[in-house]
Amino acid sequence: MSGQTWTPAPKRGAIPLHPMPFGTILGRAFAALRHNPKVLFGFAVVVQFAVGLVTAGVLLLVGWFIAARIASVPVSSPDYGVIVAGSIALGGAAAILMALATVAFTAVVQGLVAADVSYAALSRKASLRMLWGRVRPAFWRLFAYSLLQSLAVLIWVAIIFSIVFSILSAGGFRSAEAIAIAVGVGLLAVLGSIPLFIWLTVKLLVVPSVLVLEGATLRTALVRSWRLIRGRFWPAFGITALIGLIMGLAVQVVAFPASILSTVLTGLLAPTGASEPTEYVGVIAVNVLPQVLVLAVQAISIVVQGTGATLIYLDSRMRYEALDQALIRHVDLSAQGTPDDQLGDPYVVDPARAVSSAPPPAQTAYGSPTGFPAYPAQQPYPGQQPYPAQPYPAPQQPYAGHPYPAQQPYPAQPYPAPQSYPAQPYPGQAPSAPPAPAPPATERSAPRVIPPTSTSPWAPPGGDA
Numbered sequence: 001m002s003g004q005t006w007t008p009a010p011k012r013g014a015i016p017l018h019p020m021p022f023g024t025i026l027g028r029a030f031a032a033l034r035h036n037p038k039v040l041f042g043f044a045v046v047v048q049f050a051v052g053l054v055t056a057g058v059l060l061l062v063g064w065f066i067a068a069r070i071a072s073v074p075v076s077s078p079d080y081g082v083i084v085a086g087s088i089a090l091g092g093a094a095a096i097l098m099a100l101a102t103v104a105f106t107a108v109v110q111g112l113v114a115a116d117v118s119y120a121a122l123s124r125k126a127s128l129r130m131l132w133g134r135v136r137p138a139f140w141r142l143f144a145y146s147l148l149q150s151l152a153v154l155i156w157v158a159i160i161f162s163i164v165f166s167i168l169s170a171g172g173f174r175s176a177e178a179i180a181i182a183v184g185v186g187l188l189a190v191l192g193s194i195p196l197f198i199w200l201t202v203k204l205l206v207v208p209s210v211l212v213l214e215g216a217t218l219r220t221a222l223v224r225s226w227r228l229i230r231g232r233f234w235p236a237f238g239i240t241a242l243i244g245l246i247m248g249l250a251v252q253v254v255a256f257p258a259s260i261l262s263t264v265l266t267g268l269l270a271p272t273g274a275s276e277p278t279e280y281v282g283v284i285a286v287n288v289l290p291q292v293l294v295l296a297v298q299a300i301s302i303v304v305q306g307t308g309a310t311l312i313y314l315d316s317r318m319r320y321e322a323l324d325q326a327l328i329r330h331v332d333l334s335a336q337g338t339p340d341d342q343l344g345d346p347y348v349v350d351p352a353r354a355v356s357s358a359p360p361p362a363q364t365a366y367g368s369p370t371g372f373p374a375y376p377a378q379q380p381y382p383g384q385q386p387y388p389a390q391p392y393p394a395p396q397q398p399y400a401g402h403p404y405p406a407q408q409p410y411p412a413q414p415y416p417a418p419q420s421y422p423a424q425p426y427p428g429q430a431p432s433a434p435p436a437p438a439p440p441a442t443e444r445s446a447p448r449v450i451p452p453t454s455t456s457p458w459a460p461p462g463g464d465a
Contacts, residue, residue, distance in 0.1 A: 015121040017324045017331070020315045025239055029308035033300070035120050039128050044109050044299035051105045052295055055098040062094040103150055106302065107142035110208040111135035113306030114313075118213050118347060121314060121327055122334070138211045141218050145207055148218075160189045202237045203229050206313035208306070213313075213347040227355045228316040236312050243308045247301035254297045258290030321353040 014035045015028060033041060066087040073083050115134040119126040126134075135142070164186040171178025203226055210221040210228075229236055317323035323346070330346040 014123075015117065015311070015314065017121065017318075017327050019318045019324070020311065022235055022238065025235075025308065025311045025315060026242060028311055029239070029243060029304050032117060032120065032307040032311075033303060036116050036125050039126070039131065040113065040116055040303050041300065043112065043128060044303050045296050047105055047108070048299045048302075049292065049295050051101055052291075055101065058094055058098055062091055066091055099150065100147070103146040104143055107146040107208075108135065108139065109299075109302050110146075110306045110309075111138060111142050111212045113303055114209045114212040114310045117307055117310040117314070122346070123331055135212055137215060141211050141221070142208060144218060145211065145221070156193065160186060160193070163189065198237070202233055202240060205229060205236055205240065205309050206316070209310045209313035214349055224349075224355075227357065228313065228320065230355075232312070232316050232319075239308050239312060240305070243305055247297075247304055251294065251297050251301060255294045258293055262290050320355040321350070323347075 014032065016024060020028070069087055070084060073080050112131045112135055115131045116126060118134075119130070164182045167182040167185060168178055171181065204222060205225065206228055207221045207225045210216050210224045211218070214221075214224070216224060314323065326346040330343055333343055334340075
């Protein structure tokens with residue numbers, strides 16, 4: 001009996017382990033919610049609702065405190081300007097703090113989505129603890145990247161505002177020509193910023209996936225994302241744009257009826273304004289509950305967009321770095337019972353395969369320049385000795401003997417005469433009598449000719465002769 005044992009084929013995962021076309025990535029981005037909905041959807045909804053609730057509460061509390069503080073000081077007081085400036089600074093600090101909390105939430109969700117998709121490609125369903133263990137080492141880098149994105153947008157808006165303000169101040173705030181020039185320059189700057197924003201967003205689309213799955217630094221992640229998207233810009237842009245359009249439409253479909261319903265119910269509960277505690281509670285409920293639905297759809301949107309970005313990352317690495325072969329090998333070894341500490345991390349970048357600064361080869365439907373997958377040699381399994389290469393034998397010298405004689409034609413052989421076999425009776429059947437012999441053949445006699453009795457012509461009876 002051999003030492004090899006039969007193992008069943010690995011279960012097919014939620015992510016195909018081969019380069020994926022446009023439609024597959026788009027469909028899997030939405031289907032990934034069904035793979036681990038309790039972790040992804042539940043965590044995203046709960047955390048976003050908590051962040052939104054805390055943000056609203058803090059801003060309302062700070063606003064109420066600022067209004068009460070300013071109202072308590074008379075306008076004629078010498079400290080009025082200082083108090084107003086301090087109150088505005090307090091409000092701005094609270095807004096910045098809540099914006100940072102939103103950035104941190106977005107970073108965590110992006111990291112969790114990337115980690116969950118990486119486990120789904122290995123046919124595994126991870127718990128929240130496992131996902132957070134994967135995201136925790138890269139959390140601050142994710143937070144720094146999200147913060148860098150927000151600061152870049154704010155700086156660009158500040159630059160445009162400064163240009164417009166400089167034009168207005170140079171030409172006069174009441175000059176029609178200066179106002180027209182400022183509006184035109186500002187409009188052109190905003191319209192020109194849209195392609196730049198889209199281009200940078202797509203080129204840096206897979207930075208969160210690189211940070212989480214490869215454990216790279218922020219600078220390395222920016223370079224890796226730039227190289228992985230090179231040659232795949234338009235598919236990445238199309239997938240991102242379609243997902244954003246679909247989820248944006250879904251948010252509006254939920255938000256518009258929710259706002260109308262809140263307005264109608266508020267008018268029905270307190271047509272002349274809330275004056276009792278029960279009316280206050282009802283008005284707050286009919287305005288908060290629809291917003292919960294909007295937050296749920298927004299959480300789904302963040303998860304789907306993060307899933308699409310991670311799938312683009314996996315597809316690019318499969319095409320450029322043969323990541324699918326590493327994932328297939330990992331799944332096969334895991335199905336055979338190999339411990340996790342011996343499997344290693346399949347997402348670690350191999351320097352020999354990593355995409356370089358050189359332009360990648362032209363892609364085809366199969367992900368290679370020739371139209372067929374070109375993967376590196378399969379690595380041996382743990383404990384398996386590689387088969388030593390055997391030298392080929394030296395080529396034989398050509399035969400130096402005499403040539404073959406001319407081939408003689410093969411003589412034709414006559415076929416034997418067919419033999420007749422007597423009929424055999426069936427079992428249990430009486431033998432039939434032999435057939436009677438045929439009579440001997442005799443000579444046929446000539447027909448007898450009867451001579452006529454007279455030479456007269458024939459006449460009917462009773463007629464004249």
